[in-house]
Amino acid sequence: MYTTWWPPITLSHSRRDQLLRALLWSCASVAGLMLVCIVAFLILESAPALSHPGWRRFFTDAAWHPTEDAYALWPMLAGTLLSTGGAVLLAAPLGIGTAVFCQWYAPAWLAVPCRRLIELLAGIPSVVFGFWGLVALVPLINQWQPPGASLLAGICILTMMILPTTSLLAQASLAQADPDALRAAAALGFGRWGTLRRVVLPSCAAGLLTAGLLAASRALGETMAVLMVCGNVVQLPSSLFDPVRTLTANMALEIPYAAGRHRSVLFVSGLLLLLLVISLVGSATWVRRALRHV
Amino acid sequence: MNAGRAWIPLLLVLAATAGCGDSPDARQPLTKLSITGSSTMAPLIAAIGKRFERRHPGVRIDVQTGGSSRGVADTRSGLAHIGMVSRALRALEQRDLVGTPVARDGIGLIVHNTNPVGALTPRQVVALYTGGMTTWRPVSGKDASVVVVxxxxxxxxxxxxxxxxxxxxxxxxxxxxIGDxxxxxxxxxxxxxxxxxxxxxxxEYALRHEVPIKRLPLTTASAPPAAGHPAPSPLARPLTLVTTRRPPALAQAFIAFAASSHVHDLVAAHYFVPLAA
Incomplete structure (x- = not known):
């Protein structure tokens, strides 16, 4: 690989090129500015809540009753982390398994439809998953362990939603395995499993981990489907069958009706969520870099 | 120079679109009323708005939802001429806003339509909601955990x-x-x-569309339900239209129309209770 240096393509001084460059510069800065504006807006709106009751209270208060001056955000942070963590734990092996099957084991007539199906799954709007969860999954869990709307339901729905992301990213990463290494493995007489385990998976580890982390960031931000199936009770769940509320569901449920301090605390939960996603994407980049140099 | 001129049409377009926003503060005679707020009230107010438009050709009524709090906030900030608030105005809100009730909406308890429970006393409702009664056995005999929504x-x-x-x-x-x-x-x-x-x-809307729920009467309800009408509920709230202290004449006319007996049929059709004339 060679590094490109600005100006990347041409030293042309023609007006067209300069105009195009100005236009592209402004496109790129608009995209960047939007993020800056959103973060600034979140900080601005959160400021009243961060000065009073102050960020400590979000982690030490016993309950969430914003109209009665109790602002515990930690059970919702836990709800978000538990549902996302559970979904990634389920979706990662399933997604990578599907990817390995499509890429390595499936005959061509099966691999292509299989891939198309997963792409189709990725295109289903999240509210449809939520609706299905509400009318099918929640009553099913309710028969087993009431009330049905629970952490488990949330994990199942999130798993289905991030499975295609995980699988497609994993397939893309498996497809990039170095052909020379594959030929070398074949020459050494490795079987399919040996090649996978000794050659392909180690060289794709960074890509597979990134797939998991990006899927996790999608699960973190998911709102509607989770709101519909999780039960939204603010508590630390003692089992998989207890209802939980996530940070996103909290904002969606309460922002239309919140005013003053209550509203500001909801923006704090938005800020918290943004920090979580940024750190996830950051660690995805870091993991990718660290593993590339192994 | 070429590059400089290329921007002119863009600027013209921007200047033209900047004038298109319909601001409630526009100085010309008002022909468009914007109303925002309670999602409970929106279908009723939209229906009343249609009837109002027929009586006043050239007038447009624009109804948007977003919750009662948004109705209050938008009216205050001037984003809307009228706010829909599905409760009585609070003391603090009455300092700068004027509210006119146009109908009443009851709140009712609902259960699944296979639930054998007939009616509940307020004491039982409190026990169900505060964890004093965790199964249905004491009220219906069914040994199943109560799921409190x-x-x-x-x-x-x-x-x-x-x-x-x-x-x-x-x-x-x-x-x-749950939310809504x-x-x-x-x-x-x-x-x-x-x-x-x-x-x-x-x-009632859900029942008419054959959703498997049933409404539970509270046994303290004084009046028996009239045939064909929803039972008057002791748990009722006024549906209120709010404006600032000096609303435009058109907003005043609309509120007077919405509170009049000309729309009682619409109020009843949306399963709300009309106010006594």
């Missing part, structure tokens, strides 16, 4: 429910917390052991 913080229905039963939200032991009425109805329809409370208008 409560509303999210800040909702007008929640406030009314708490006030009526003398509860605070911290005392309620909910299994599920439709979500509550869908949840109860899917769960045979759930109990929730929603706007009567929303519940």
């Amino acid at each position: 409560n509303k999210a913080e800040g909702r007008a229905t929640l406030e009314l429910f708490l006030k009526y039963f003398h509860l605070t939200n911290a005392e309620i032991r909910a299994d599920v917390i 009425n439709e979500q509550g109805i869908k949840f109860v329809a899917g769960n045979p052991h759930a109990i929730g409370y929603v706007s009567n208008g929303a519940a």
